[in-house]
Amino acid sequence: MSRFGRFLWEFLVGDDPFATAGVVVAVALTALLQALGVAAWWLLPLAVPVILYVSLRRSSPSHEEDAQAGHAADNEQPQPGL
Numbered sequence: 001m002s003r004f005g006r007f008l009w010e011f012l013v014g015d016d017p018f019a020t021a022g023v024v025v026a027v028a029l030t031a032l033l034q035a036l037g038v039a040a041w042w043l044l045p046l047a048v049p050v051i052l053y054v055s056l057r058r059s060s061p062s063h064e065e066d067a068q069a070g071h072a073a074d075n076e077q078p079q080p081g082l
Contacts, residue, residue, distance in 0.1 A: 018058065022051035 013020045026047035033040035 016055050016059065019051055019055045022047065022054070026051070 026044055029047075030040045030043045033043065
């Protein structure tokens with residue numbers, strides 16, 4: 001049972017617990033809106049790309065870091081004999 005639990009945790013949560021939490025919140029909001037009588041079919045198709053975008057932005061280096069790294073490489077002095 002513990003192996004299955006670890007597999008399930010890794011499969012659902014994986015590397016980004018934020019994405020899992022976002023999907024759980026989106027499903028809960030969809031259920032809540034539906035219980036209140038609102039047609040909420042549209043919420044999940046909108047939430048998933050937003051969650052994916054935020055997850056990818058959080059995991060990739062920012063453009064500012066890339067720009068700073070490029071400027072640091074420009075300022076390096078060549079070493080003699082190389």
